[in-house]
Amino acid sequence: xxxxxxxxxxxxxxxxxxxxxxxxxxxxxxxxxxxxxxxxxxxxxxxxxxxxxxxxxxxxxxxxxxxxxxxxxxxxxxxxxxxxxxxxxxxxxxxxxxxxxxxxxxxxxxxx
Amino acid sequence: xxxxxxxxxxxxxxxxxxxxxxxxxxxxxxxxxxxxxxxxxxxxxxxxxxxxxxxxxxxxxxxxxxxxxxxxxxxxxxxxxxxxxxxxxxxxxxxxxxxxxxxxxxxxxxxxxxx
Numbered sequence: 001x002x003x004x005x006x007x008x009x010x011x012x013x014x015x016x017x018x019x020x021x022x023x024x025x026x027x028x029x030x031x032x033x034x035x036x037x038x039x040x041x042x043x044x045x046x047x048x049x050x051x052x053x054x055x056x057x058x059x060x061x062x063x064x065x066x067x068x069x070x071x072x073x074x075x076x077x078x079x080x081x082x083x084x085x086x087x088x089x090x091x092x093x094x095x096x097x098x099x100x101x102x103x104x105x106x107x108x109x110x111x112x
Numbered sequence: 113x114x115x116x117x118x119x120x121x122x123x124x125x126x127x128x129x130x131x132x133x134x135x136x137x138x139x140x141x142x143x144x145x146x147x148x149x150x151x152x153x154x155x156x157x158x159x160x161x162x163x164x165x166x167x168x169x170x171x172x173x174x175x176x177x178x179x180x181x182x183x184x185x186x187x188x189x190x191x192x193x194x195x196x197x198x199x200x201x202x203x204x205x206x207x208x209x210x211x212x213x214x215x216x217x218x219x220x221x222x223x224x225x226x227x
Contacts, residue, residue, distance in 0.1 A: 004154075006154075031213065033215070033216070035218075040220075040221075041220055041221070042202050042204075042218030042219050042220050042221050043155070043202070043218045044218075045215055045216075045217065048213070048215055050213055088154055088155070090155075090216075092214075097143065097160055097162055097168065098143050098145075098160075098206040098208075098214050098216065099145070099157055099160060099170065100145075100155070100157070100204075100216055102147075102154035102155040102156070103154055104152055104153060104154045105154050
C-alpha cells in the first residue's frame with residue numbers, strides 16, 4: 001500500500017530557530033495536509049495543499065506541495081515554545097473515500 | 113473541534129472481552145473514519161463510513177467491526193480484544209467543500225489498554 005516517509009523523526013531546537021520537515025512518497029497524492037498534535041488531543045489541521053507546486057502560509061508556517069506530487073515540506077519560522085508537539089503530514093488520493101495516509105510524525109521540542 | 117465527541121476517553125479491559133467505542137458528530141457529515149495511533153506508525157485507518165449502513169475497510173481492519181445506524185454515530189467494536197489492540201483510537205469526519213476538496217477533522221481520542 002501507499003506509504004509516507006516523514007523526516008526527521010524528532011527535532012530539538014532553540015526558541016527563535018527555523019524548522020523544516022518533509023514527507024516523501026513512492027506514489028502520487030492529490031492532496032497534502034499538515035497536522036499538529038499536542039499531548040492528549042487529536043490532530044489539528046494546520047495547512048491543506050491541493051495543487052502541485054502550491055505554496056501556502058499560515059502565520060509562521062509555510063508548506064509546499066511538491067511538483068512531482070510525491071512530496072511536501074513544512075517550515076516553521078522563528079519557533080516559540082508553543083510550537084512543541086508532533087507534526088504529521090498526510091496524503092490523500094481522489095476517489096478513495098477521503099482516506100488519509102499519514103507519515104510517522106516529527107516530534108518537535110523547543111528550548112526557551 | 114468540528115462537533116466530534118468520542119466516548120469513552122479512557123478504557124482498560126481484559127483480553128478476550130468485546131469493546132465498543134463511540135464517535136458522535138453534530139454536523140451531519142456523511143463521511144466518518146476510525147484510525148488508530150501507535151508509536152512509530154502515525155495514524156492508520158481501520159474502517160470508514162460513507163453513509164448510514166455504508167462502511168468499508170481500511171488498512172488495519174482485522175479484529176475490528178463498525179456500524180453506522182444513524183448519521184451522527186459511528187461505532188467501532190473490538191470483537192475480542194487483544195493486547196495488540198492497545199492503542200489510541202481517533203475518530204474523524206470529512207468536511208467536503210463545494211469544489212470537491214475535503215478536510216478531515218479529528219476527535220480527542222480514546223486511549224484503550226487491553227491487559
